[in-house]
Amino acid sequence: MLEASHISVNYGPIKAVRDVSIDVGRGDVVALLGPNGAGKSSLLSSLVGLVPKNRGTVVFDNEEVSRASTEDLIRRGMSVTPEGRRIFGDLTVGENLRLGAAIRSDKDGIAEDTEKFLDLFPILRKRFNSAARYLSGGEQQMLAISRSLMSRPKLLMLDEPSLGLAPRIVDQIFEFLVTLRQWGLTLLIVEQNASEVLEIADRAYVLSTGSIVFSGTANELSNSGGVMELYLGLEGH
């Protein structure tokens, strides 16, 4: 579904991503792991056109989209839940959801999808007309993910969905991600929290200082003690 080849991203003299290629198949859940500053977020941002690529090509749904704008990519079925949730705190919960559908104009469909997420997360219905900043961290993450689903994506990319959340809430988030997979969505999940994401991922890439140091199935990664210990700070099996 998504084939990114030889992607490089530079910020001035700093090479954040160096010649990285990743491949995400339809219906897969792919984890992108690595320590802080490895270039995971930069890679993700470049894939959705938020950060310019210095080199590399991106093919999405068999079409080349290397130079496409974010708006165009969302229209084609990509969506991203940014790091740190980034909900609009001054706007209401309802307005936040409506923003996720910024590229859509089918009123009935938008209303239908809004209802769907309000049913899934009753707290969002309760707070529909109040400023989103009053939500707790976990609720904000639910809102952020719902918002990025309002564009009806085929591929959802999540940047650190567990960041700053209590373990109990993280479990809920990952349960929801499993539900999304059952809905038929393809997921690309950037995480530092490797153990949790490897439970739901099919395949994984490990990034370190801008380059890929491991790629393989989630099982292979869990069993390769060296990589786990060296880059992810976890003990392998």
Place this chain on the structure above:
Amino acid sequence: MTVKSSVLLGSAALGLLIALIGFSALLFAEPYHQRIVFIFMVNLIIVLGLQVFMGNCDITHFGHIGFMGIAAYAVAVLATPIAIKKTALATAPFGLSGIELPLFFAVPGAIAITLIVAFFVGLVMVRQTGVPATIATLAFLVVVHVVLLNWVDLTRGPRAFYGIPIKASLSTATAIAVVGVLIARMFRDSRWGVQLRASSEDAAAAAAVGVRMQRLRFAAWMLSALFLSVAGVLFALFVGTISPKSFYFELTFLTLAMLIIGGMHSVTGAVVGAIVVALGLEVTRFVENGPDIAGFELPQMFGLTGFYLGAVIVFGMAFRSEGIVGPQEIEEWWGSRQQGKQSDAGSSEAPNP
């Protein structure tokens, strides 16, 4: 949809207040006071236009009065009778001294000219954010002023441009102000308005959902210029005599103060700010002239109005930086109080994990 009806409800409440001010002046006030209320309506339209841009984009706009000046001079040049132009504007370029358009054409013409200027300035403006954008709007105001002051053949330069047909009435201005409130509210709560407010809160997050900030900013910029051009035309057609200094710093700061005092993030704030500052201004103007109050003769205090404006801004910013009204619209006041309580309870039960 519920959004729509709340916008109508809020606009109706504000519109009623404005109509009440306008019509009580029409019915009961003397011409001198009617004139003050007319100028208030023009200022209100300016403040609404300012709110459309500043409130939704979060960029301080110093250039708005420039658009008003362009529109006022444009309608003056197009509509002033040829007989007057023969003495006052004999050397106008493009054969304009021999042209006298009926208002039916002159008014849309003046608005169109202003919007064309706004279009080209806007193309450059929307690429900048923050302080550079603000400085650019200020530069625009100065450029317009310098042109009005020095293109003597077209504008009579620093001398007054007189003989503009006096056709605007208080009832027209009141009606336009009421419609202006509705338009500003509809824009704020429209899809574009919501996207724009989102992008001014967090540009990166808005980009991630596919919001095209520059394009929306441009729309707000143009709508704001439309408000200002209408204000300029109304003003010129009411006072009949204009000069470049009518459209410079004094009016810029007065209207900015109105918006900021009321609360720039809501249309309700714009209306409340315009009313409060205008009322205060009339009171200080009265005191300034040293009136007799119950047998005591107060001393004359020239400059009191300027002091008042400055003091109001300083105290407003110090004690209520979001303005009198804050970011909420009139119909949200009741509901938000409820939510405030709810969220207090909610946060004590479940602090952010």
